[in-house]
């Protein structure tokens with residue numbers, strides 16, 4: 001079995017619904033199981049993410065997909081608290097060699113969501129993980145995904161909480177790509 005972890009924060013559920021689409025796509029494969037963790041505010045005490053039993057579940061995953069809304073051009077504070085708490089794992093490079101990928105959402109068409117994904121790339125590389133983006137070249141080989149043209153990962157945009165169908169398709173495509181690459185690495 002291939003294990004995929006999906007860890008995300010979402011306040012108004014745009015990122016959450018995108019993460020659910022990724023999870024459903026991954027779980028549609030008979031050889032995949034998913035470990036989901038939605039970061040909750042009460043898990044953060046005095047700025048530190050304290051639900052560290054999540055890490056032992058994620059340790060067993062072949063791939064981890066990170067998700068967070070874009071807040072002020074970066075990851076949300078809640079996601080950053082989670083990321084900071086992974087520093088104990090960093091010391092041992094416990095996640096080295098796992099596949100990593102990411103998604104974010106913002107209310108603007110260009111609301112600096114790329115900066116958020118760039119941080120997730122950095123976080124993943126700090127852990128020695130192998131970042132997987134999108135292989136969709138907009139305008140040259142249009143698969144009907146990635147309408148916002150970011151190849152680092154999935155960017156969703158919503159100004160009213162509703163989800164754009166293409167963003168959902170992009171999320172599902174990334175899930176397929178992560179699963180396929182995890183199979184090849186296994």
Ligand SMILES: Cc1cc2nc3c(=O)[nH]c(=O)nc-3n(C[C@H](O)[C@H](O)[C@H](O)COP(=O)(O)O)c2cc1C
Pocket residue numbers: 009010011012013014015016068069070071072073074105106107108109110111112113158
């Ligand atoms: C504090 C704060 C900062 C935000 N900063 C940005 C931003 O820099 N760029 C952007 O496009 N949207 C920004 N937004 C909008 C959210 O990213 C957007 O509503 C997102 O889809 C919310 O995700 P969620 O539904 O998963 O909580 C911000 C929202 C909040 C509350």
